[in-house]
Amino acid sequence: xxxxxxxxxxxxxxxxxxxYPPFILASAAAAMDMEVKIFFTFYGLPLLKRKxxxxxxxxxxxxxxxxxxxxxxxxxxxxxxxxxALMAGMPGFEGVATGLMKQTFKNxxxxxxxxxxxxxxxxxxxxIACQMxxxxxxxxxxxxxxxxxxxxxxxxxDYAADTDIQxxx
Amino acid sequence: xxxxxVDQELDCRGLGCPLPVLKTKKAVGTMASGQVLRMVCxxxxxxxxxxxxxxxxxxxxxxxxxxxxxxxxxxxxK
Numbered sequence: 001x002x003x004x005x006x007x008x009x010x011x012x013x014x015x016x017x018x019x020y021p022p023f024i025l026a027s028a029a030a031a032m033d034m035e036v037k038i039f040f041t042f043y044g045l046p047l048l049k050r051k052x053x054x055x056x057x058x059x060x061x062x063x064x065x066x067x068x069x070x071x072x073x074x075x076x077x078x079x080x081x082x083x084x085a086l087m088a089g090m091p092g093f094e095g096v097a098t099g100l101m102k103q104t105f106k107n108x109x110x111x112x113x114x115x116x117x118x119x120x121x122x123x124x125x126x127x128i129a130c131q132m133x134x135x136x137x138x139x140x141x142x143x144x145x146x147x148x149x150x151x152x153x154x155x156x157x158d159y160a161a162d163t164d165i166q167x168x169x
Numbered sequence: 170x171x172x173x174x175v176d177q178e179l180d181c182r183g184l185g186c187p188l189p190v191l192k193t194k195k196a197v198g199t200m201a202s203g204q205v206l207r208m209v210c211x212x213x214x215x216x217x218x219x220x221x222x223x224x225x226x227x228x229x230x231x232x233x234x235x236x237x238x239x240x241x242x243x244x245x246x247k
Contacts, residue, residue, distance in 0.1 A: 005225075028187035031194035032225040109185040109212075119191055 005034045008160035010168045011044035016054040016098055016113070017061070019047050021169050023116035029165075030123035038120075039156040041130035044169075045137065048129050048144050052113050055098040059088035069103035076107075121147065128156065173205055173231055173243050181210035182239065189215050190222050193244060197228055200246045205231065208242045215240050 007029045011022040022044070026036045040048050047054065058064055066080040066087075087093050102112070111119070120127070127148045134141070134150065141150070160166050179196045181189040189210040196206050212218075219242050223230045231243040 024187050027191055031187065031191045032222055105185075109183045109188065111185075111188055123191070123194075 006163035007034050007036045007165040008163040009038045011038050011040045011047060012042050014043040014046045014054055016056040016101060019054045019113045023120055026125045027116055027119045027123060030125050037126040037128060037159055039128045041133050045129060045133050048127060048148055050143060050145055054113060055094050056101050057094050058084060058097050067104055069100055069107050175207040176200060176204040177206050179206055179208040181208055183211060185212055186214050190218055197246050202246050204246045206244045208244060210240050211238055
């Protein structure tokens with residue numbers, strides 16, 4: 001049998017919206033018989049914590065659609081024209097936006113981050129935590145899920161050098 | 170072509186990308202070579218995703234059809 005295709009991902013962001021791409025791509029690639037390793041670094045690292053508390057922030061995402069996850073379809077499809085500066089400055093708005101996004105995803109049959117991460121582990125995706133970021137941010141291994149590796153840039157590059165797909169997310 | 174013998178059914182209706190492909194892969198993994206899986210989903214993205222998955226993994230799609238917003242796939246286990 002031919003050598004399986006390989007993919008190397010760097011997950012560098014930890015907001016709810018950016019938590020999706022690495023897990024979706026990794027699980028899909030594994031379902032396509034590819035070997036996958038994800039290197040979690042900087043703000044992507046908390047995605048390996050036992051409890052993921054990723055939030056989404058409208059600040060810095062002015063193109064983010066603001067939809068309501070309830071009511072009839074025409075109502076759900078309204079993109080509410082709330083000025084970004086207003087959303088960003090309103091205390092508690094990130095919690096609201098996170099709740100709305102989670103519900104919208106759920107309504108559309110999109111798995112939660114926790115579910116996708118579990119699926120990735122099921123299908124054999126290797127997850128690597130950046131040791132340096134662990135130390136810099138003062139993270140404790142006991143807060144992280146089991147079965148992950150801890151390594152640095154050289155280890156990632158050694159793997160990525162022999163892969164077919166490399167993405168920085 | 171209505172004489173395809175289905176060995177296992179998989180309901181992925183209401184699920185979004187990448188779940189239909191993942192669940193299909195999982196189901197195929199539990200089946201024997203030559204058996205046929207009938208997967209139903211409502212994800213329009215499956216129109217492109219399922220053929221790509223099939224080609225990459227080598228599990229052929231014997232037939233596919235669309236019925237009122239549902240996409241039906243007959244996948245043979247390689």
